[in-house]
Amino acid sequence: MFEDQTVAGIDIGSRSIELVLVNSGGVLRHEKRPTTFDPLGQCRELVEGMDGSRVIATGYGRKLFAESFLELNVSTITEIQAYALGVRFLYPEARTVLDIGGQDTKVISLSDTGKVLKFEMNDRCAAGTGKFLEFMAVALQIPLDTFGEFALRSDRRIQISSMCTVFAESEATSLMARGERPENIAMGLHGAIVSRTIAMLRRVGVSHPLVFAGGVAHNPCAVRLLEEQLGQAVTVPENPDMVGAIGAALYGRNSAART
């Protein structure tokens, strides 16, 4: 009975890999690992002993995964479709998806039936992505997972104008040399990526509800600034970096149900 089939979705991103198992009842379990320098090794451990009848891979490593796990029944979809499906499942009312991951930012506009109407991705440069925040956290010697809270302790808004990771770092360095509080610099850096994101959102067109997913959605400062600039609340899923893997698994479940 295909209704009870378990289907796996795996999202191989630049920074983390997520695995989600679904069946007709919904999400059975999910697991996350860092990508490291050996993404295939990480994938192997994740899928070991897995009881899924088929696997849908997404993320930048999707092709590598499909080529390396020939023994599994693997198909691939893009992150765009995976996030659209994942968000649609979690929030059927959603009209816009913002996903800021390790090296890409994506904005997806959804129709009222959940179809992708339009999407935009950042170009080949990692400016405005999670990587940018990661670099800057290192520069300020703040652990990445508390970088957002740290920035929220700022007492003054300063503008960091540079979008380029290298230039922004030197801008931050010269602010430090002038005695600016690191919290304020951190806030300025968050502001820089949010403004860039807002520009992308405006190009695609913002319709609410807007769901903010991807690893950077864990960052409370990014969420706060985004809501400030949009003038409206955004929805952040409980596990924002799991959305792509959920979408991939659902794609597998739905296409299995059709066959």
Added chain:
Amino acid sequence: MSNQYDAMWEKLNLDLDAHSGLLEVLGKFYGDIYVSQQGRLRGMEYMDFVLSEVHGLRIKELQDAKAAGKKVVGTFCVFVPEEIVLAAGGVQVGLCAGAEIGNDQAEKVLPRNTCALIKSFVGFKLSRLCPYIESCDLIVGETTCDGKKKAYEIFSDYSPVYVMEIPQMKNACDRDLWKSEVLRFKSKVEEITGNKITASGLKDAIHLVNERRRVLQRLNRLRATVPTPISGRDALLINQISFYDDPVRFTTKIGELCDELEERVKSGVGVVPEGTVRLMLSGCPMAVPNWKLPYIIESSGAVIVGEESCIGTRNTRDLVAETGSTEAELIDALVDRYMRIDCACFTPNTERMENIANMARELNVSGVIHYALSFCQPYAIEAYKVEKALSAASIPMLSIETDYSMEDMEQLKTRVEAFVEMTR
């Protein structure tokens, strides 16, 4: 490794070592992207041959023509009226500028953020890698964008450059300007060839170039059928080769290829599986060997069924009226035909929006991929208008900005695949 053409290339002052490296890379690239395709037409063997001899036999033909007293004119743009050159007994070749070559050399004289096409022709020249440029008695530039305009000034330090002024609007005074530019070009061509252009010579040349356009139009009609009988890559290659092959031979060969295509269409044979998404390309020209985006698209579950581009319908859509018989009538017909080109250098450029929407509807495509070279302002800015026009026709568009480098292949793949998923 020695080559039968080494002596000829040496005479043309090419950098032989670097040049043989270039041919090797090109050959491998062509093998991966073209020869590996399934179900190609027999007629494509001619294209394989022409491409394998791109710097060999065709250059030898040009050298033989020069030895017989003919002049070779090189161009970078579909605005340069080939009819004039042919009527004066000359040979015209389109210079490709489609590869990332000699970038370091080009960046000695050009800013880094210059479009890949301009960098490429300057790079080819400065690194002595293009036997076409070296064979030209005259290289004709044109004022289609500021980048090219200023780059020709620099280029003229190295090659004999002549620049045609292209109008930027389509009012009566712009047509007057264009007509005077066509006449000035005619005098220049008469001067370098030493041949006076006659009405009958011009009429024959107009017919010859129209015949080539007609055969490419026939190709476009045939490839539009379902199932798609020829890959978009192959059709693009045919259009690319039309710029430098002998026009009479090319027209005959493509006529034969179209006969084969017609048989294939009759028997309902296609080159792609059922359900392959039909897409159209629109935007900047893709010169040899710039096959990156077509290759990505056709490896992502889609097939390209039309190119709204200078190496595509912008070059073949309109014919020159052949009704005139006096020189004045023929020149007017020529001027009118070239004024219909819907290049993004014009403002406003409403015809292009109409042409794109009509073409997308006629080809029944699921979407359009708009391609602009990075730093090409006219096309990159116009993409916004194109998207609006297509959205009014309920046709989705993906806007891509890229150059000749391979570093963004993966990002482009994700976007193109997502677009294909979206339009499916």
